[in-house]
Amino acid sequence: xxxxxxxxxxxxxxxxxxxxxxxxxxxxxxxxxxxxxxxxxxxxxxxxxxxxxxxxxxxxxxxxxxxxxxxxxxxxxxxxxxxxxxxxxxxxxxxxxxxxxxxxxxxxxxxxxxxxxx
Amino acid sequence: xxxxxxxxxxxxxxxxxxxxxxxxxxxxxxxxxxxxxxxxxxxxxxxxxxxxxxxxxxxxxxxxxxxxxxxxxxxxxxxxxxxxxxxxxxxxxxxxxxxxxxxxxxxxxxxxxxxxxx
Numbered sequence: 001x002x003x004x005x006x007x008x009x010x011x012x013x014x015x016x017x018x019x020x021x022x023x024x025x026x027x028x029x030x031x032x033x034x035x036x037x038x039x040x041x042x043x044x045x046x047x048x049x050x051x052x053x054x055x056x057x058x059x060x061x062x063x064x065x066x067x068x069x070x071x072x073x074x075x076x077x078x079x080x081x082x083x084x085x086x087x088x089x090x091x092x093x094x095x096x097x098x099x100x101x102x103x104x105x106x107x108x109x110x111x112x113x114x115x116x117x118x
Numbered sequence: 119x120x121x122x123x124x125x126x127x128x129x130x131x132x133x134x135x136x137x138x139x140x141x142x143x144x145x146x147x148x149x150x151x152x153x154x155x156x157x158x159x160x161x162x163x164x165x166x167x168x169x170x171x172x173x174x175x176x177x178x179x180x181x182x183x184x185x186x187x188x189x190x191x192x193x194x195x196x197x198x199x200x201x202x203x204x205x206x207x208x209x210x211x212x213x214x215x216x217x218x219x220x221x222x223x224x225x226x227x228x229x230x231x232x233x234x235x236x
Contacts, residue, residue: 006170008157011149014217014224018143021220025136031129039126052124070230091226098223099132101216102139106132108209112188 020069021098029054029062034088034096037072042085071095138187139216147172147180152206152214155190160203189213 024030032054036047044063048056063086066072071092077083088096142148150172154165162181166174181204184190189210195201206214 006168008150008154008159008169010146010169010171011153013143013146013149014220015143016227017220017223018139020223021136022140025131025133028128028131031131032126035129036126041126050124051126051128053128070227091223094219094223094226098216098219101212101219102132102135105135105138105209105212105216108212109134109188112209 017095017098020071020095021102023065024069024071024095024099025102027062027065029058030066031099033059033062033066033072033086034099037086037088042087044084044086066092069095135213135216138189138213139220141183142187142189142213142217143220145180145183147176148184149217151177151180151184151190151204152217155204155206160205162202162204184210187213 029051032051033047036042036050041047041050044056044059047059048054063072063074067074070089072086073089075085075087077085150169151165154160154168159165159168162174162177165177166172181190181192185192188207190204191207193203193205195203
């Protein structure tokens with residue numbers, strides 16, 4: 001019989017949000033899309049024209065994934081021709097902040113590696 | 119010939135730091151260890167005694183991984199019996215902040231799911 005009192009139990013991991021980070025980091029265009037949106041390039045045609053190597057098909061798959069995750073939202077304007085714009089949601093803003101924290105860490109790692117090889 | 123000028127190129131992902139997050143989230147005891155350290159429980163024996171289900175062997179593997187990543191450091195005090203303490207490095211503090219950002223996101227996701235099922 002175990003009579004010792006345990007003060008702490010296992011802390012559960014933020015699995016879904018971590019999975020989101022994995023998926024988004026794995027989808028190599030998401031970071032580029034956030035960068036475009038940050039530069040007020042938020043229409044799909046404009047995005048494809050602005051980035052070397054980005055196709056409409058791949059962009060649409062990337063945008064869809066981000067919408068499913070609640071990172072971006074899609075607004076359709078009732079114009080002729082119809083206009084579609086993508087924007088970052090409040091949740092998406094927090095998510096992108098976490099990614100920026102990761103980029104900062106990556107820079108720290110790169111700097112340390114440089115110092116080690118000097 | 120492509121005469122259009124592309125303004126943006128693909129943004130590279132913070133792959134190593136993202137990999138670290140995956141590994142740490144995958145290692146189910148790391149978050150618990152950070153929580154212990156935050157409560158000034160930083161000697162291995164004390165850690166094992168404080169947590170239900172944590173063995174010395176698993177704890178040592180977890181501590182080693184965190185040391186390899188530069189998240190924790192290990193200090194040995196020249197005493198009898200020898201005393202060993204673990205602490206979070208400055209890099210580790212930033213890393214743990216990113217994980218806390220992830221936990222915050224996870225809470226947002228959980229809250230939204232609750233609202234959807236109400």
